[in-house]
Amino acid sequence: MATPVMDKAETPGAAPxxxxxxxxxxxxxRFDPExxxxxxxxDFQLEIDPKERVLDGLHKIKWDMDGTLTFRRSCAHGICxxxxxRINGKNRLACKTLIxxxxxxxxxxxxxxxxxxxxxxxxVDMEPFFQAYRDVMPFLITKDTNEPTRExxxxxxxxxxxxxxxxxxxxxxxTSSCPVFWNDGQYFGPAAIxxxxxxxxxxxxxxxxxxxxxxxxxxxxxxxRTTFNCTDACPxxxxxxxxxxxxxxxxxxxxx
Amino acid sequence: MSTTETTPSGIGPVEGDGGLSYGPDNPAPVIEPPxxxxxxxxxxxxxxxEMHAWLFMRLSGIVLVVLVIGHLxxxxxxxxxxxxxxxxxxxxRWASPxxxxxxLLMLWLAMLHGxxxxxxxxxxxxxxxxxxxxxKALLYTATVFTVLLGTLVIFTFDPNIR
Numbered sequence: 001m002a003t004p005v006m007d008k009a010e011t012p013g014a015a016p017x018x019x020x021x022x023x024x025x026x027x028x029x030r031f032d033p034e035x036x037x038x039x040x041x042x043d044f045q046l047e048i049d050p051k052e053r054v055l056d057g058l059h060k061i062k063w064d065m066d067g068t069l070t071f072r073r074s075c076a077h078g079i080c081x082x083x084x085x086r087i088n089g090k091n092r093l094a095c096k097t098l099i100x101x102x103x104x105x106x107x108x109x110x111x112x113x114x115x116x117x118x119x120x121x122x123x124v125d126m127e128p129f130f131q132a133y134r135d136v137m138p139f140l141i142t143k144d145t146n147e148p149t150r151e152x153x154x155x156x157x158x159x160x161x162x163x164x165x166x167x168x169x170x171x172x173x174x175t176s177s178c179p180v181f182w183n184d185g186q187y188f189g190p191a192a193i194x195x196x197x198x199x200x201x202x203x204x205x206x207x208x209x210x211x212x213x214x215x216x217x218x219x220x221x222x223x224x225r226t227t228f229n230c231t232d233a234c235p236x237x238x239x240x241x242x243x244x245x246x247x248x249x250x251x252x253x254x255x256x
Numbered sequence: 257m258s259t260t261e262t263t264p265s266g267i268g269p270v271e272g273d274g275g276l277s278y279g280p281d282n283p284a285p286v287i288e289p290p291x292x293x294x295x296x297x298x299x300x301x302x303x304x305x306e307m308h309a310w311l312f313m314r315l316s317g318i319v320l321v322v323l324v325i326g327h328l329x330x331x332x333x334x335x336x337x338x339x340x341x342x343x344x345x346x347x348x349r350w351a352s353p354x355x356x357x358x359x360l361l362m363l364w365l366a367m368l369h370g371x372x373x374x375x376x377x378x379x380x381x382x383x384x385x386x387x388x389x390x391x392k393a394l395l396y397t398a399t400v401f402t403v404l405l406g407t408l409v410i411f412t413f414d415p416n417i418r
Contacts, residue, residue, distance in 0.1 A: 180380055222306035225380070251307060 021047045024099060025107035026057055028069065031118050039118065043107065050100035054087055054108065058094060071122035078235060081171030085122050086111040091173040091233040113176035115185060129172045132188045136196035136214055141207035158203040165198040165243050167236040174230035174240050186219045190230035190240045193221055197243040200250060212251050221247050309372055316365045323362040347415035356410055363406040371399040 024046060031039035044061045055076055062069045074080040076095045083094040087110055088102050094110070102108055116124035142152075168191060175181050175189035196215055200208040215221045221244055230240035332338050349355040374395050382388040 183380055183383065216304065216307060218303075218306050220306070222310045223376075223379075225376075248310070252311065 020049045020051070022050055022104060024048050024050075024057065024104045026061060027107040027109045028058075028061070028121070029109075029111040030069075030121055031112075032068070032120055041109075048099060050098070050104055052099055053095055054092075054097045054099060054102070054110065055083060055094040057099065057108075058110070069122075070120045079169060081169035084113055084171035084173040084176070084235070086113055086176075091177045093171060093173070093235040096235055113172055115176045115178070115182040116172070124172075124176075126172060128185050129175055129189065129191065130170075132175075132192040133170065133195060135188065136192050136199075136211055137207065138195045138199065140199065140202070140205055141210070142204070143206045152204045154203055161203070162198050162201040164238050165194045165201075167238050168194050168198070169236060170195075171235060173233040173235055174238075177229040177233035179227060179229065180223050180225060184219070184223075187223045188215065188217070188220055190224075190244060193224075193244050193247055194238060194240055197247055200247065208250075209254075212247070212254075215247055216251055221251065224248070309375075313369060313372060316369045320362070320365050320369060323358065323365065327358070327362060347413070350410065350413050351415070360407065360410050363410070364403060367399055367403045367406075371395060 026044040026046065027041050028044065029039055030042045044065055046057060046060050046065070048057055048060065055073060058069065058071055058073075062071075071083065071085070071094070073083040073095060076083070078093050078096040081093070084091060085094055086092075087094065087097055088108060091113055099108070110122065112118045112122045112124050116126060116129060118124050170191060172191060174194070175191045178187070178190055180187045181189045193215060196211045199205045200211050224241070224244045226241055226245070228241050230244075231238075231242070234240055331341060350359070375392060378388055378391045378395065382391055
């Protein structure tokens with residue numbers, strides 16, 4: 001982490017510019033089942049450059065203030081999808097949210113994503129989410145079982161058809177922003193439908209019918225209430241609700 | 257990190273705990289995942305019912321816009337407005353099979369549309385299986401009662417009732 005502290009130390013003789021640091025309060029939802037049965041809010045005050053990200057703030061807390069704070073992060077650059085959390089009441093990736101963009105004058109609330117069991121602090125059990133993902137068979141299926149002798153070619157237009165849904169990083173920001181999923185985790189959830197869409201509309205894949213049948217479930221696409229929470233939450237800008245609508249349309253017309 | 261004292265269970269000492277520590281003999285409470293799909297959870301029911309219900313909502317919605325706005329115009333706005341409505345006005349309208357059919361269609365579509373909408377609301381918001389069952393039982397009873405009563409009245413209406 002290239003912190004501004006380093007730059008400052010190297011240029012001690014520079015004119016004393018106004019400090020970029022501001023005091024921010026992080027209000028973090030803490031939960032440790034080995035200590036207490038109930039979750040609670042804990043405030044952390046830290047000096048941070050508002051151009052830094054929420055994840056940097058969490059790192060500061062974990063490394064310098066309270067090592068027991070638990071959260072997931074891997075790449076820290078918006079690709080791995082580990083650090084989806086509810087920041088100021090909205091699902092976001094902590095590594096893509098700048099402090100200055102979320103009103104640092106007020107305490108910044110950080111909670112685990114909703115609808116999944118909290119294991120500790122900001123870490124949730126992702127198993128039901130991945131279960132739904134596995135259920136839609138997110139892999140290429142072809143009728144030809146022989147090993148292919150040449151590349152499976154595809155026109156640019158055919159590739160464009162499902163381009164939007166290839167962007168999913170499985171962070172669960174969409175699924176855990178869905179009110180239907182909050183109440184009934186049996187719903188497949190937007191992320192699973194997005195990943196089914198990615199293969200249903202892939203001209204190389206031949207199991208579209210099968211996948212549509214899976215999503216025709218009573219907990220499938222028809223439970224979508226088009227609240228657009230998923231589209232708002234997606235850190236990759238996928239038009240999730242549109243993808244779900246396209247799957248619905250494909251189910252009705254059986255054309256895809 | 258490696259210098260942190262740990263108890264044999266691997267869990268560090270808890271701040272301010274009165275000797276409370278978890279280990280093999282005193283395991284931490286298990287959190288049950290409430291939404292996990294297990295082998296015991298019911299076999300998912302695939303079928304076209306939900307699709308047809310979804311389509312019905314869209315199509316009946318479109319038809320209802322025409323029926324209901326037409327109904328409101330005739331009853332409340334045109335030709336003297338609400339003050340003209342009385343037994344004679346209703347009797348006069350139901351003398352024509354056109355208005356009988358209009359009202360019958362509106363009754364059925366509105367009731368089924370509303371009932372299906374409430375069914376999805378109950379499915380979305382009722383948390384326990386029993387609550388769901390009873391709310392839906394109440395909903396279906398009310399729907400069937402209203403639809404049958406309305407249909408009966410439309411078909412057996414007698415303007416010379418008195």
